[in-house]
Amino acid sequence: MLVLVGVFLRNANLAKVWHVMRTAHPGLVASGVVCLFATYALRAVRWQVMLAPLGRARFGPAFRATVIGFAASFVLPARAGEVLRPWLLARREGFDTAAVFTTIIIERLLDFVTVLVLLAAFLTFFDPGMSAMDPVMFETVKTWGTRAGYAAVVGMLVLIGAAARPTWLLRIVGVVTSWLPARPGAAILRLAGQFTAGLAVVRDPGRLAAALAWSFPLWVVIAVQTWVVSIAVGVELPPTGALLIMAMLVVGVAVPTPGAVGGFHEAYRVAATAFFGADNDHAVGAAIVLHAVGFVPTLVVGGWLMAREGLSLTHLGAEAKRAKNEETRP
Numbered sequence: 123m124l125v126l127v128g129v130f131l132r133n134a135n136l137a138k139v140w141h142v143m144r145t146a147h148p149g150l151v152a153s154g155v156v157c158l159f160a161t162y163a164l165r166a167v168r169w170q171v172m173l174a175p176l177g178r179a180r181f182g183p184a185f186r187a188t189v190i191g192f193a194a195s196f197v198l199p200a201r202a203g204e205v206l207r208p209w210l211l212a213r214r215e216g217f218d219t220a221a222v223f224t225t226i227i228i229e230r231l232l233d234f235v236t237v238l239v240l241l242a243a244f245l246t247f248f249d250p251g252m253s254a255m256d257p258v259m260f261e262t263v264k265t266w267g268t269r270a271g272y273a274a275v276v277g278m279l280v281l282i283g284a285a286a287r288p289t290w291l292l293r294i295v296g297v298v299t300s301w302l303p304a305r306p307g308a309a310i311l312r313l314a315g316q317f318t319a320g321l322a323v324v325r326d327p328g329r330l331a332a333a334l335a336w337s338f339p340l341w342v343v344i345a346v347q348t349w350v351v352s353i354a355v356g357v358e359l360p361p362t363g364a365l366l367i368m369a370m371l372v373v374g375v376a377v378p379t380p381g382a383v384g385g386f387h388e389a390y391r392v393a394a395t396a397f398f399g400a401d402n403d404h405a406v407g408a409a410i411v412l413h414a415v416g417f418v419p420t421l422v423v424g425g426w427l428m429a430r431e432g433l434s435l436t437h438l439g440a441e442a443k444r445a446k447n448e449e450t451r452p
Contacts, residue, residue, distance in 0.1 A: 130406065194206050
């Protein structure tokens with residue numbers, strides 16, 4: 123993380139960066155915060171759609187679990203929030219935790235597919251001649267975006283196949299685990315059974331299409347948040363340009379650092395300067411403010427929701443470890 127932060131700040135004039143941040147338009151920054159919680163609401167609604175084959179999930183618990191999960195991922199190691207989200211909702215709504223966790227995997231694939239479709243739409247219809255600014259990087263983005271698209275499609279087809287023929291998946295897992303000692307083999311076989319139960323949404327093409335449909339307004343709102351905060355700190359960015367920056371940020375947050383610090387910031391800085399000609403200090407300031415817009419309100423509201431649920435970060439960290447251990451226990 124420290125290396126990434128050093129790379130991010132290596133050419134920055136910190137006094138100018140501070141001035142850029144201090145003079146950011148407060149109304150636009152506030153709009154970014156509104157967009158943030160709109161995305162959590164959209165995630166909760168999409169989650170309800172995905173969980174419907176397992177049972178009825180209420181919006182309130184789904185929303186609270188989502189916000190708390192993202193808050194936990196910001197401060198706990200190993201993206202613990204991805205485990206805590208299904209655990210919190212399963213505890214409140216009476217679902218099987220492993221089955222709910224499967225919906226998180228499907229959710230990530232839907233996010234990946236949606237971001238790539240929006241990136242493809244930008245490159246096809248909205249590219250304002252950016253290839254002339256940094257042609258090498260632009261071609262790299264196009265090439266890897268295409269490859270990632272193929273990988274996402276293959277991953278989705280594998281999940282659909284596993285959902286359509288769960289006995290085949292269990293048979294394959296059974297053959298593989300027959301070579302293992304009894305205890306871990308039984309645990310893996312049990313997890314495979316719970317995993318196929320969570321794939322119920324994929325077995326219903328209409329429900330899967332509905333979940334994918336909800337993914338597009340979700341990521342459009344994320345793009346709007348990126349755009350308004352960029353404009354707030356003086357980065358001149360066309361509204362559709364946020365689709366490209368958003369795709370770069372997805373790559374940045376994939377770097378496993380606490381709170382996505384460093385990877386998120388450098389991905390924004392590179393995209394803003396290379397593709398939109400932003401001044402480096404403005405790009406650095408915008409990256410810090412954009413990250414803070416997502417980080418600070420989530421921690422504040424997430425902490426408040428934790429207190430209402432009688433939870434703490436220490437408790438959540440222990441529960442995340444326990445949930446992981448339970449999934450490896452026969």
